Amino acid sequence: MTSQNTISRTSDLSGQEYQYGFVTDIETDLAPKGLNEDIVRLISSKKREPEWMLEWRLKAYRYWVELNESESEPEWANVKYPKIDYQDIYYYAAPKSVTEAPKSLDDVDPEMLATFEKLGIPLQERAKLAGIAVDAVFDSVSVATTFEKQLGELGIIFCSFSEAVRNHPDLVKKYLGSVVPYTDNFFASLNAAVFSDGSFAYIPPGVRCPIELMTYFRINTADTGQFERTLIIADKGAYVSYLEGCTAPFRKTHQLHAAVVELIALDDSQIKYSTIQNWFPGTPEGEGGVFNFVTKRGRADKNAKISWTQVETGSAITWKYPSVILKGDNSVGEFFSVALTNNYQQADTGTKMIHIGKNTKSTIVAKGISAGHGNNTYRGQVLIMPSAENAVNHTQCDSLLIGDKCGAHTVPYIEVRNPTARLEHEASTSKVSDDQLFYLRARGLSEEEAHHMIITGWSREVFQELPFEFALEASQLLKISLEGAVG
Amino acid sequence: MLEIQNLRVSVLDIDDSEILKGIDLKVNNGEVHAIMGPNGSGKSTLANVLMGRPDYVITEGDILYDGKSIVALLPEHRAHLGMFLAFQYPAEIPGVRPWQFLKAALDARADARGEEKMSVRDFSKLFDEKVEAVGINPQLVKRSLNEGFSGGEKKRHEMLQLEVLKPELAILDETDSGLDVDALRIVAEGVNSMRSPDRSFIIVTHYQRLLNYIKPDVVHILIDGRIVKTGGPELALKVEKDGYKPYTSVGATA
Numbered sequence: 162m163t164s165q166n167t168i169s170r171t172s173d174l175s176g177q178e179y180q181y182g183f184v185t186d187i188e189t190d191l192a193p194k195g196l197n198e199d200i201v202r203l204i205s206s207k208k209r210e211p212e213w214m215l216e217w218r219l220k221a222y223r224y225w226v227e228l229n230e231s232e233s234e235p236e237w238a239n240v241k242y243p244k245i246d247y248q249d250i251y252y253y254a255a256p257k258s259v260t261e262a263p264k265s266l267d268d269v270d271p272e273m274l275a276t277f278e279k280l281g282i283p284l285q286e287r288a289k290l291a292g293i294a295v296d297a298v299f300d301s302v303s304v305a306t307t308f309e310k311q312l313g314e315l316g317i318i319f320c321s322f323s324e325a326v327r328n329h330p331d332l333v334k335k336y337l338g339s340v341v342p343y344t345d346n347f348f349a350s351l352n353a354a355v356f357s358d359g360s361f362a363y364i365p366p367g368v369r370c371p372i373e374l375m376t377y378f379r380i381n382t383a384d385t386g387q388f389e390r391t392l393i394i395a396d397k398g399a400y401v402s403y404l405e406g407c408t409a410p411f412r413k414t415h416q417l418h419a420a421v422v423e424l425i426a427l428d429d430s431q432i433k434y435s436t437i438q439n440w441f442p443g444t445p446e447g448e449g450g451v452f453n454f455v456t457k458r459g460r461a462d463k464n465a466k467i468s469w470t471q472v473e474t475g476s477a478i479t480w481k482y483p484s485v486i487l488k489g490d491n492s493v494g495e496f497f498s499v500a501l502t503n504n505y506q507q508a509d510t511g512t513k514m515i516h517i518g519k520n521t522k523s524t525i526v527a528k529g530i531s532a533g534h535g536n537n538t539y540r541g542q543v544l545i546m547p548s549a550e551n552a553v554n555h556t557q558c559d560s561l562l563i564g565d566k567c568g569a570h571t572v573p574y575i576e577v578r579n580p581t582a583r584l585e586h587e588a589s590t591s592k593v594s595d596d597q598l599f600y601l602r603a604r605g606l607s608e609e610e611a612h613h614m615i616i617t618g619w620s621r622e623v624f625q626e627l628p629f630e631f632a633l634e635a636s637q638l639l640k641i642s643l644e645g646a647v648g
Numbered sequence: 649m650l651e652i653q654n655l656r657v658s659v660l661d662i663d664d665s666e667i668l669k670g671i672d673l674k675v676n677n678g679e680v681h682a683i684m685g686p687n688g689s690g691k692s693t694l695a696n697v698l699m700g701r702p703d704y705v706i707t708e709g710d711i712l713y714d715g716k717s718i719v720a721l722l723p724e725h726r727a728h729l730g731m732f733l734a735f736q737y738p739a740e741i742p743g744v745r746p747w748q749f750l751k752a753a754l755d756a757r758a759d760a761r762g763e764e765k766m767s768v769r770d771f772s773k774l775f776d777e778k779v780e781a782v783g784i785n786p787q788l789v790k791r792s793l794n795e796g797f798s799g800g801e802k803k804r805h806e807m808l809q810l811e812v813l814k815p816e817l818a819i820l821d822e823t824d825s826g827l828d829v830d831a832l833r834i835v836a837e838g839v840n841s842m843r844s845p846d847r848s849f850i851i852v853t854h855y856q857r858l859l860n861y862i863k864p865d866v867v868h869i870l871i872d873g874r875i876v877k878t879g880g881p882e883l884a885l886k887v888e889k890d891g892y893k894p895y896t897s898v899g900a901t902a
Binding site: 600618620 | 699700702722723724726732735740741742748750757809
């Protein structure tokens with residue numbers, strides 16, 4: 162057990178340019194740079210993984226090598242970046258103090274505690290007040306989970322992915338790669354080969370998880386790739402709300418983040434997955450920042466529901482399409498997104514709703530805010546299979562432009578193979594108007610406050626899908642992220 | 649309170665666009681001034697320039713508030729001083745609740761003045777009271793700012809803000825246009841109940857009818873960017889009877 166900690170305390174979000182841009186000076190256990198079979202084996206052995214897990218990783222690795230040799234890195238997204246040198250990345254970095262498994266708060270590296278404090282991670286005490294259980298992934302190792310005992314009494318499993326591999330192999334074997342196979346895409350293959358940790362949650366049949374489960378991700382080491390993997394299973398009739406927060410320090414070089422999230426919602430269950438993505442976006446001049454290439458997908462069985470809510474303010478490049486396979490009859494998929502690009506950030510994000518079951522229903526509300534030289538693309542697919550009688554989709558894509566050097570694009574793909582389907586698509590593009598700004602300023606709000614109010618209002622439909630505390634944080638993040646874009 | 653000296657104003661970045669051509673006006677504490685004039689005379693421009701709308705440029709003259717020039721101040725700083733503009737066309741802002749907006753406005757002013765912010769509880773109570781007083785549908789103010797409001801509802805909502813913010817100088821820009829008699833009465837009652845020796849009003853209007861309910865101390869006739877006539881309440885009645893025509897010739901020869 163590497164992750165039994167009691168870390169508490171927290172701090173508030175304050176309005177600085179990129180307030181998470183600190184580097185924690187703790188000893189890190191690094192594998193050499195570069196990727197080969199030995200690194201994959203090393204990661205697996207560091208995790209004390211069973212043979213079947215290593216085999217799966219190696220299959221993924223070999224598949225990825227083929228993709229890499231055939232130059233199959235996806236290029237269709239509306240983003241531009243220099244070619245990534247996959248041999249110039251660290252694939253494993255664990256804080257040393259964690260490898261030595263602290264037993265109590267006193268054993269935890271004080272630097273790390275301070276980092277969590279700066280991050281404002283609501284661990285134990287605050288978490289209890291807020292009703293949140295936290296699993297913090299620091300670089301790639303899960304360092305703290307709380308509430309495990311309480312959850313355990315309900316039969317809920319919430320732990321790091323490595324622990325799940327060791328302690329719940331049957332569940333992992335059954336569902337790992339079942340929604341995002343290692344052959345899915347270039348980055349998903351890479352992740353499957355080298356993922357170092359992540360979160361795992363299982364909610365037993367009929368159980369409503371009484372607290373929100375939360376994971377905080379942070380990349381700390383320079384030139385480190387972060388490849389976490391999350392697997393959430395809601396058994397029949399279960400309910401879970403899961404939150405994910407992400408930050409990374411200020412660095413002038415790019416960092417690669419290629420995560421995979423798989424959700425499995427069995428019959429009559431519901432999974433609500435919320436993300437606040439605040440990876441380092443790069444400097445205002447466009448130097449550095451995280452490349453966020455993420456594959457997120459869920460499978461909804463009969464009468465099940467999966468909701469994705471995301472607020473994407475960070476990363477130099479975001480490439481991400483949280484999707485739902487509506488496999489069971491009457492299943493529901495939802496996607497609510499606010500993506501903000503400022504300075505030289507680029508986002509190509511959206512969703513896929515794949516309707517297979519009868520009477521399946523999906524809703525997409527995607528909002529893109531572009532400021533500075535930011536470039537924001539909504540890319541979404543709605544696919545109605547022949548089996549999906551009476552499928553319904555409603556899509557709404559709104560773009561908001563701030564300034565005249567940014568871009569907004571909407572790329573919907575709609576494929577209907579069943580004539581009983583009903584689809585609606587709405588799209589709008591707007592600018593913050595001078596009339597709106599003057600109205601608010603005449604009442605005493607500064608230009609920046611006025612922009613913030615207009616933008617938060619415009620994003621409200623999405624924010625109201627977030628748990629309350631997260632919604633406040635999201636609104637604050639928009640404010641911080643837009644600094645320098647107005648005035 | 650407010651003194652406008654030889655104010656000349658053009659539209660920003662447009663040549664030969666002078667709208668106000670030398671306005672002089674003095675509003676003392678506690679006075680209600682009506683500014684009347686035909687369409688296009690510059691009434692609304694004057695109201696907006698007083699509040700600092702960025703679309704205009706002052707080419708000459710000055711605006712003094714409590715003896716100090718405010719022409720270099722941003723709109724928000726003028727609001728903090730105690731100025732208020734009831735808009736002719738209030739902007740629609742989706743997703744922003746009127747409650748949240750008004751609390752933020754109060755808080756911003758309290759911050760700027762170093763005053764204590766009103767508690768949420770006190771504010772809620774005050775807000776609900778005023779919603780009822782100005783006769784806005786309580787469901788409406790739970791939605792988006794001015795979005796889906798009828799013309800009359802927008803004006804009532806401006807009055808609601810006026811009554812909560814209690815400014816020292818309130819400028820009403822054609823608040824009466826598009827209002828039925830009931831709404832007109834509510835606006836007038838609001839203004840009348842707020843009249844005090846410490847508060848002044850500038851009421852910009854095209855028609856005399858609002859002045860049946862609010863008795864101004866001073867009436868100005870504004871034509872083609874100039875004040876052509878100043879008088880007491882009787883001037884408004886004269887305008888109603890004779891129209892603006894008698895003054896246009898005066899304006900032309902002045």
